[in-house]
Amino acid sequence: MSRAVVIKAKPKWQLVNLRELFSFRELFYVFSWRDLKVRYKQTVLGAIWAILQPLFQTFIFTLFFGKIAMIPSGNLPYSLFVLIGLVFWGFFSNALTQSTNSLIENEGILKKVYFPRLILPLSKVVTTFVDFLISFILLIVVSFYLGYHPNPLVFFIVPIGVIITAVGASGAGLLLSAFNVKYRDVRHVLPFFIQMIIFLTPVIYPTTIMRPSFRSLMALNPMTGIIDATRVVFSGGTNVSWNILGISALSSLVIFFVGLYYFRSTERFFADIA
Amino acid sequence: MRNVIEVTNISKKYKYGETKPYYTLRESILEFVSNPIKRIRGNSVLRKDEFWALKDVSFKVEEGQVLGVIGANGSGKSTLLKILSRITPPTKGEAKLLGRVASLLEVGTGFNQELTGRENIFLNGAILGMTQKEIKAKFDEIVDFSGVEKFLDTPVKRYSSGMYVRLAFAVAAHLNPEILLVDEVLAVGDNEFQKRSLNRMRQMVGEGRTVVFVSHNLNMVKAICNTGLFLLDGKNAMCGPVDKAISEYSKSNGVLPNFSNLTRVVSNASIDDNFKLINIRVYQGEKTLGPFYSDKSTYISIEFEVRKPIENLRLYIDVLDTAENLIFRSFNDMQSKSPSRYKPGRYLSTVEIFKDTFSPKDYIISVGVGIYNVRSFLRQNVRIPISVLWGGSLNIAYPNDTIRGLLSPNFTWITKDV
Numbered sequence: 306m307s308r309a310v311v312i313k314a315k316p317k318w319q320l321v322n323l324r325e326l327f328s329f330r331e332l333f334y335v336f337s338w339r340d341l342k343v344r345y346k347q348t349v350l351g352a353i354w355a356i357l358q359p360l361f362q363t364f365i366f367t368l369f370f371g372k373i374a375m376i377p378s379g380n381l382p383y384s385l386f387v388l389i390g391l392v393f394w395g396f397f398s399n400a401l402t403q404s405t406n407s408l409i410e411n412e413g414i415l416k417k418v419y420f421p422r423l424i425l426p427l428s429k430v431v432t433t434f435v436d437f438l439i440s441f442i443l444l445i446v447v448s449f450y451l452g453y454h455p456n457p458l459v460f461f462i463v464p465i466g467v468i469i470t471a472v473g474a475s476g477a478g479l480l481l482s483a484f485n486v487k488y489r490d491v492r493h494v495l496p497f498f499i500q501m502i503i504f505l506t507p508v509i510y511p512t513t514i515m516r517p518s519f520r521s522l523m524a525l526n527p528m529t530g531i532i533d534a535t536r537v538v539f540s541g542g543t544n545v546s547w548n549i550l551g552i553s554a555l556s557s558l559v560i561f562f563v564g565l566y567y568f569r570s571t572e573r574f575f576a577d578i579a
Numbered sequence: 580m581r582n583v584i585e586v587t588n589i590s591k592k593y594k595y596g597e598t599k600p601y602y603t604l605r606e607s608i609l610e611f612v613s614n615p616i617k618r619i620r621g622n623s624v625l626r627k628d629e630f631w632a633l634k635d636v637s638f639k640v641e642e643g644q645v646l647g648v649i650g651a652n653g654s655g656k657s658t659l660l661k662i663l664s665r666i667t668p669p670t671k672g673e674a675k676l677l678g679r680v681a682s683l684l685e686v687g688t689g690f691n692q693e694l695t696g697r698e699n700i701f702l703n704g705a706i707l708g709m710t711q712k713e714i715k716a717k718f719d720e721i722v723d724f725s726g727v728e729k730f731l732d733t734p735v736k737r738y739s740s741g742m743y744v745r746l747a748f749a750v751a752a753h754l755n756p757e758i759l760l761v762d763e764v765l766a767v768g769d770n771e772f773q774k775r776s777l778n779r780m781r782q783m784v785g786e787g788r789t790v791v792f793v794s795h796n797l798n799m800v801k802a803i804c805n806t807g808l809f810l811l812d813g814k815n816a817m818c819g820p821v822d823k824a825i826s827e828y829s830k831s832n833g834v835l836p837n838f839s840n841l842t843r844v845v846s847n848a849s850i851d852d853n854f855k856l857i858n859i860r861v862y863q864g865e866k867t868l869g870p871f872y873s874d875k876s877t878y879i880s881i882e883f884e885v886r887k888p889i890e891n892l893r894l895y896i897d898v899l900d901t902a903e904n905l906i907f908r909s910f911n912d913m914q915s916k917s918p919s920r921y922k923p924g925r926y927l928s929t930v931e932i933f934k935d936t937f938s939p940k941d942y943i944i945s946v947g948v949g950i951y952n953v954r955s956f957l958r959q960n961v962r963i964p965i966s967v968l969w970g971g972s973l974n975i976a977y978p979n980d981t982i983r984g985l986l987s988p989n990f991t992w993i994t995k996d997v
Binding site: 308309310311312313314316331332335339342343346347411413414415416417418419420573574576577 | 593661662663664665666667668669670671672673674675676677678679680682684685688689691693694698701702705706707708710711734
């Protein structure tokens, strides 16, 4: 007999059962694989959409904010400047939206089979990461096309940025997905919420136009440090503001653990209330 | 044999009237504000809008035992299975399961309409707890069993519902856990496929696996299980040999109307004082009101009182299937063993339905009294639903009741060299 399962009204609580999570790793892959497969079924352009979306956005934003509103973009042309913002922002907002909806989308499975519930929202972050990779390739191409060669520091900054974004989006996604099971209001609020925070994130404008006191407040948004730092290295510079990046990293960790805590303390009742 | 499942005082509390599947934020805030006491009170206190779906249920299952969980709707069968499957936590109590557990609460859990049959085999298999390696190893068997080989690379949304269900069952049928928890998922597909799935189920059971099987179908429970757990209103009413559990269940309710109800129907049935129905009994041997087995004669006795002389009085029974089709009718004057003129007095008329007449199915016995083409003595016929179980040794050639007709007479066959 390989293992014993003990079912109790109040089992010993632990923040995360890594061993169990590991034993369900295949299901994690399978869920990610399913989402990737399904995403672009019956579309003509398929995964090309992962390139077209940021491309269109870049075009529109460059036109309105760069050319008409004349928002400054530092050392970079506005198009490259905004594309960097959009690539990371797209990753964050897609990961957040999809993980938030992951539990109610899979309600049928939730009510019929046991598995660590964490798998669902987390696998969504992985699938949106694939889209991020595609759009990041676009970013590289555009950057070289416009004659900008990133500083080698890019090999450090971008992976760090990906981790911070993934951790922050997972945390917020865990919190909101658990909330969404109980309160379907979340589904209606989320689009507004995401629209709102894009303006609190330096996607279309540089942080330099902010008052310094407000800048440190903005650093609490994990995306601020990442986008800022990436822009610096893409313009060939090295003067990354490590303080702000550090605050972003810390704040994404805090979000992650808050989300994880709430998720883990409510997950047992998902099947009852979903 | 050691116990591989031990359930101790499992209880589960639910709320009444939760018609909405989810809360809105506004409701929760209102509830929180208006009901602070709830937060302080413990788990074992029942508020007036709550009920116990399961209450202090304890039982043990030994290795290799096949436990059938039976009981009326709402008796807690599914809740018990959900708790054992770890889908929902118990409010109180503890359960221990030793070994690799797979639960099968429906077929085709997680099937994705957009994906092909092939892809869904891997998806569904993983959700049910198979490793990708296991699925690969059994892939051909699964495809073979499902019979949808030609459509393997077609999205399942283009499948007929029969193909869909067959594929879904095929994946489930190749699970290989040490402990299998199954809800009534077998009754799927057409007759031919049902037969195959039941055989497969019996095969899985035969491999020494420990199984908990929840079902309404007593014949299936009897065919597959060796022990029975009978739940009554969320409590363990009886746990023991499957025949005993089934007979307890049959006696209690659901399968048969209880006696008090029948008595009331009988006493209100007569139209006037000329004829008074006193009692109706349906029985086999000593037992009244079941359980009934197909290999025993079933008796229906009708006790009545005649107050004024009646000519040409006729009693009859109609045997109907559950779809209300008349299977046969039998009159008490068919063999002239009953008087045609009744003087005032009490009478008892008994009909024997020979053994090996009924199939293991549900029937309705409808009792009527009248004078042919003239009048009826009852406001309406007295209807008694009965459930017949397969009696005698299990015939491996016909494991599934759906392939039998409405009746199963035991005709004589002789085959000779000529």
